[in-house]
Amino acid sequence: MDIGIVGLGLIGGSLALDLRTMGHQIWGVSRQERTCQLALEGGVVDYASIDLKLLAKVDLVFICTPIAAIAPVVQQLIPHLSPETILTDVGSVKQAVVEQVAPLWSNFVGGHPMSGTADSGIEAAQSNLFAGNPYVLTPVETTPATAVKIVEEIVRSLTNKVYLCCPQEHDQAVAWISHLPVMVSANLIDACMGETDPGVLKLAQLLSSSGFRDTSRVGGGNPELGVMMARYNQEALLRSLTSYRHNLDQLIELLKHQDWQTLDAKLQQTQSQRPEFLC
């Protein structure tokens, strides 16, 4: 198959590497000439250009740009495409993307490969980045079944964990397990730093160890990513945050009323529930 990839960063480059290894012809587009050169020299793609025209004859295009650029790129791409071309994206939120792109191009299937590393850019691209990790596709009622079938088949060649759901379900699920943890974790750092006694704050910093390190990790991560989650998944994240605050209020009441029995029951429950998220 002839496959186009727009955006040759960590995700786009890694998709290219795997798909090329499987025998597909890979046509890569990057805004930067240097990235095109690196992709060609590294054998990441068969062809590369800074011009979207390169993708005139491909069967399938992965849009691997930042979320804000997905719809604009599709608009620029449309004049060059034949109507059969299928588009998919790799954005980490889906409702906002699908709402913008589906009306522009009916052969569009939203996608979200849940793989990543701390690094970014074409230099960080690696083989088998997706293997064993979830890859979600979010077709809607208007998405042609053939388009879904073709994207699903390609994606199943990358990982055995492919899930199909509607964009809203995807966004609420990732709000719970990815975006809410970032906010909860960032707020932990923020709250600690609000300690007004400088001696206690210093002592807290000296005494902190693995418990604090793990709980604060995602809250000390890339601010741009955090803002992107909040911005493009505002509704689902607010729903999760509001629910989180409601439960926090209950927890605070348990402590105030010294209701150790109920607290014990709650902590026993969270202990037994956590493994269900770690399969």
Place this chain on the structure above:
Amino acid sequence: MDIGIVGLGLIGGSLALDLRTMGHQIWGVSRQERTCQLALEGGVVDYASIDLKLLAKVDLVFICTPIAAIAPVVQQLIPHLSPETILTDVGSVKQAVVEQVAPLWSNFVGGHPMSGTADSGIEAAQSNLFAGNPYVLTPVETTPATAVKIVEEIVRSLTNKVYLCCPQEHDQAVAWISHLPVMVSANLIDACMGETDPGVLKLAQLLSSSGFRDTSRVGGGNPELGVMMARYNQEALLRSLTSYRHNLDQLIELLKHQDWQTLDAKLQQTQSQRPEFLC
């Protein structure tokens, strides 16, 4: 020096191992005959008994029981001690312990070795458990300087990170970096499980990965420990939780008002502040 250890579990056993290696005579007391035997056979202690009378002639006693047992053990121990004997404990909260024990025995120095493993019991005892980890001592105004000096010297032979502060400062610092993370993390699991759409909950469980795993780790831990923290450090933990909720309210407002600039500034701040807790 002749050193007594009451409670031959992970902490008591590990203290015994290190101190015996340094040439001290170790007198161990456990409630269980079997533990005494194991401690003797394993070379953890020089002498062992289920009777506190064994400690009649030691210079220093480490009380390594669960928090609730510390004051009762001291009361049972007092009739057997000479007035010069110094007592210290290893409880993870200090104000409640010091308030109970200091009036019973003036030669008492509260202590908290911040070391641990997932395992417990004499079988889990290991050499060098304390090396490189914080060990906090919490003398109060009435604590004799000689007692502090002797305990500090012994503790410095176990680790180079020895900190002295008042019990309240200790409790507030560990509320921030140890007890608050447990509650924040448990509440994350609890909130997620409150998702009312079973399809979304299932999807969330399928999609969760390292971000959720790390943020939920301490909240999925030992419920007894969590209740103990809340019970014995109620005041400081409530202060931290109330402050956390206040900041959470502010965060929710930022999202509601789509104030991405302030959110970005906040996340940049937490990113730059986190390393100060990881020295």
